[in-house]
Amino acid sequence: MQLSDRFLELAQQQLQSLAVETAMARLALYVTDREQGSTPTLTLVAQWPLDSALPPAITEDPSLRSVAQERRWYPLRHENMLLGVLRAEQQPLPGRSVDHDPRLQICAETLACILGLEQDRRKLHQQLDEQRQQLLSLIHISEPTRPRLISYAVFCLK
Numbered sequence: 001m002q003l004s005d006r007f008l009e010l011a012q013q014q015l016q017s018l019a020v021e022t023a024m025a026r027l028a029l030y031v032t033d034r035e036q037g038s039t040p041t042l043t044l045v046a047q048w049p050l051d052s053a054l055p056p057a058i059t060e061d062p063s064l065r066s067v068a069q070e071r072r073w074y075p076l077r078h079e080n081m082l083l084g085v086l087r088a089e090q091q092p093l094p095g096r097s098v099d100h101d102p103r104l105q106i107c108a109e110t111l112a113c114i115l116g117l118e119q120d121r122r123k124l125h126q127q128l129d130e131q132r133q134q135l136l137s138l139i140h141i142s143e144p145t146r147p148r149l150i151s152y153a154v155f156c157l158k
Contacts, residue, residue: 003031003045007118014107015048018088022101024048025091030058031076031084031115042085072100074108078116086111 015027026049030042042058058064064071070091076084086108088101 002122003115004118004121007114008046010114011046011111012048012050014111015046018103018107019048022088022103023090024088025070026087026089028087029084029111030087032082040082045084072104074104076108076112076115078112078119081116083112083115083119 011029015029018024019027027047028044029046031045032040033043034040070089072088074086074088075082076086086104088104
C-alpha cells in the first residue's frame with residue numbers, strides 16, 4: 001500500500017506520544033499489503049523507539065503468533081476491512097499484569113480511519129487520472145472539426 005508522507009509523519013507522532021504516555025517498551029504499526037492474487041501481508045511502516053533495530057517480520061517470527069502477556073495487538077479496521085495492526089509491547093513487571101489500555105485502542109481506531117481516508121484519496125486520484133485521459137482522448141478526436149468551427153465563427157462575425 002502506498003502511503004503519503006503526511007500519514008507516515010502522523011503515525012510516527014502518534015506512536016511517540018503514546019509511548020511516552022503509556023510507558024511502552026515498543027510500538028509498531030503494520031499495514032496490509034494486498035497484491036492481486038496473493039495472500040495479504042503485514043508491512044512495518046512506523047515504530048517506536050526509532051533508534052531500535054527493526055523488529056522481525058511477523059511471518060518470520062513464530063513467537064509473535066503466540067499469546068504473550070506483555071504484547072497486545074490492536075486491529076486497524078475501516079469499513080469491514082482490516083487495514084493493519086498496532087503492536088504494543090510493555091515491559092513485564094513482576095507481580096503486575098499487563099492491562100488493556102483504551103488509549104491504544106483509540107489510537108488504532110484513529111489510524112484506521114486516517115488510513116481508510118488515504119485509500120479513498122488514492123482511489124479518487126486514480127479515477128481523476130482516468131477521466132483526464134478520457135477527456136484528452138475526446139479532445140484529440142474532436143481536433144479535426146475545430147478549424148471548421150473557427151471558420152464558421154469568422155463567417156458569423158462578418
